[in-house]
Amino acid sequence: MKRLILLFIILSTASIASAKRGDNVIVSTNVGTAIDFSQPSSTPFNLQIIGLYKISDRFYAGVGTGVHIYEKGLLPLFADAKYIITKPKKLTPYVECALGHSFAPEEKTNGGFYFNPSIGIQYPILKDKKISFAIGYELQELERIKSCENELFKAEFLEKLSHNSISMKIGIIF
Template sequence: MKKVILTAILLSFIMVYANGQTDKRHFSYTAYAGTGISMSQPSRTPFTGQLIAHYHINQRFVIGAGSGLSVYEKLLIPLYASAQFNIIKPRKLTPYLECNIGGSFATSKKANGGFYLSPSVGAQFSISRKLKMNFTLGYELQELERLKKYTDQYFHTEFKEELSHHSITLKIGLTY
């Protein structure tokens, strides 16, 4: 039994070492900057900046984790899981589907982040062997809870306002 386990471990190390000698990259990083068209009230044009670390499972499927900044009326820091599926095998121009899901944190003391969802469709243009440019069109749902004050000469109150921002997003990025 010990010989079987030792042989399995030895074969695993040989496979990992042999796979490491190929030119396949298993990790990549994507930096995005983008804006959008707001579809909710109160209407705010969002700005997003994101950085995603990817692990390539195979040529067509990529998973990862990301974070960044989302600016609506408050600054939010989303933290999410990412999945990307290349519609065709990677070429000079590769279309893909991507979905980011997670939550966000607010930087203001009088606000809380919430649920974050961002499915998109995009195209990846290969600039060089290690550098690719991404263009995406997608949808973004960003929930936010904030404390509002209302004051006039007769009435003073504070209340919790729950907002759900919906927007069509346009992003451009670099994958390296």
């Protein structure tokens, strides 16, 4: 099952990346990290690709996927909505929200709920390309099986983690 999910995410990423981009479709890639406030704490690394369709002059909606690395690697699949706050200019502010589920390709690990609202700015660097910077809140849930062993006993237990962090992302919009 996990291999099927991984294959689906890889194919989704490839189709988003190769999609014909016109005036109504944009693709963005983001790389980021976060300050984790949960225990046990883990500084994540995030890499995302998002395909968005233009609903109106300022509102976009679409899907995204990527790789998120906490203690374990996770593959999120999420819906994304983006609203441009003002008319486009040099620094254009926006709000964005991603909501979905992460899958874990590793054994003894399960992904979980993913939520990432953020606010950011985008800056044009070429005619049809922009750089973006966003800061927001990220919630990532996951489960993993932990082992504890000594000379007297061996035990395994399910640990449910809920990472709450302040996320920071930088990206390119095509």
